[in-house]
Amino acid sequence: MSTDAPVAAAARALAAGDPLGALNWIALRDDAPALALRGIAMAQLGDLVRAKALMRRAARAFGSKEAVARARCVVAEAEIALASRDLNWPAKALDAARATLDAHGDRVNAAHARYLEARRLLLIGRLDDAEHALGALDPAWLPSALRVTHELVVAGIALRRLQPKTARAALVRAGRAAHHAGIPALTAEVESASQVLNTPAARLIALGDERLLSLDEVEALLASKTFVVDACRHVVRDAHTVVSLAKRPILFELARALAEAWPTDVSREVLVARVFRAKRADESYRARLRVEIGRLRTLLRTLADVTATRHGFALTPYRAHEVAVLARHDDERHAALLALLADGESWSSSALALALGASQRTLQRALDSLAQDGKVQPVGRGRSRRWMMPPVPGFTTLLLLPASLSND
Structure with missing residues (x-):
């Protein structure tokens, strides 16, 4: 990009998190470097539609001979797409831009491109892929702002894996890097992420009682020998085995009903009403219930048995001495x-x-x-x-x- 004084001043303002100061320098210019910086400024101000349009104009204005500048525009456009939660932006274009930046020695922007891909993978739940993307980067040599991004991704992966200690350490490092960067928006982002560690994460239902759990308590519960029916992720688990029932809603509802009633049984009438939404447990519903109980028994064969009683069915874990349901604070359908x-x-x-x-x-x-x-x-x-x-x-x-x- 051009290194004229207004462009350089605008770039410094943007790096410091001052988009209005940047616009004071280049708001009336339509050359390629100014368009790119205006796009970044509009993105920082939250006008993502205009930011995207400006970034595309800048990429066209740079032309084919300015490969590095065009690659930076692609990276900036990808960041705008991520901020607007447009997760279908072309990953191949971002990867090509990263390769161009690497080839021309722009390691910082190349690292930024990799972080954007890691953040996208984190958003769609591909944690292993996001972790692999991070593994290719050493944050020690990066500017403070990118070190914040690195630690936020590390924390995000740890939180989704229910590893609050790892997440807490990453957020402490992110806080120090944000303070060193001196950008208020980064500090606010770290503080917002840190609040997750201090708020209730789920509701525990066991032996007829309910209470809220923090993430640390959830981690301890899942590491214990308790038989857990996880209504947040629709799995049944103990300390050794996890069985997913995410695609078997009827079987999961049966497992949850049995777990909530443990150690007592649940009558056939109650199970039919809860699972099939039927007003009366006639013979057809009783037959269907027997079929579904058989399927549940097969899926849980390494964890527990579902035994028939005089009035209904009961859950009998093999290894666990306690049974609990992990639920969210309410039961929203969506x-x-x-x-x-x-x-x-x-x-x-x-x-x-x-x-x-x-x-x-x-x-x-x-x-x-x-x-x-x-x-x-x-x-x-x-x-x-x-x-x-x-x-x-x-x-x-x-x-x-x-x-x-x-x-x-």
Whole structure:
């Protein structure tokens, strides 16, 4: 890029987190470097639509002979897409831009491109891939602002894996780097991420009692010998084995009902009403219940038995001496969707579908239903429509976010 005085001054202002100061230098210019810096400034001010348009104009204005400048524009556009939760931006274009920057010795912007990919992978729950992307980087030589990004990704991966101690250490390092960078927005982002560690993460149901758990308590519960029916991620587990019932809602509801009643049994009438929403347990429903109980017994064969009693069925764990249900603070039908929207950002329906592994048609129906209840709101129209909601105060939705289970 050009190194004339106004452009250099605007770049310094942007690096310090002062977009208005930057615009004072280059707001009336339409040359390629000024367009790029104006795009970054508009992104920092939150006008992501205008920022994206300016960045594309800048990339075209630089021309084919200025490969490094064009690559930087691609990276900036990818960051704008990430901020607007447009997760379908072309990863290959970002990877090509990173390779160009690496080849020309621009290691800082190349690292920034890799962090953008890691953050995208984190958002869609591909934790192993995000960790692999981080492994190619040594944060020690990076500027303070990028060290903050590095530690935030490390913390995000740890939190989704329910490793609060690792996340807490990463956030402490992020806080120090943010203080050294002197950028208020980074400090605020670290503080916001740190609040997750100090808010209730789930609700424990056991022996007829309920109480809220912190992330540290959730980690301790899952590491214990307790038989846990996890209603946040729809798995059944003990300290050694995890069985996913995410795609078997009827079987999961049966497991949860049996776990909530443990050590007593649950009558057939109650199970039929709860699982099949039937008013009366006639012979057809009783026969269907026997079939589903048989399927559940088969899936849980390494963890527990489901035994028939005179009145119904009871859960009998093999190794555990305690049974508990881990649930969210309420039982929203669209809990995972609300968990993603709770970050306060605006999401496209396509990005939500990608993150949750669902079809756009299914997501759109869910969004329309939530909008009617006033729990989400659309922003914009047509192809530019986004969805958002205010974060739920005082409660973390971390356990509902997508994350692959290594022993699923």
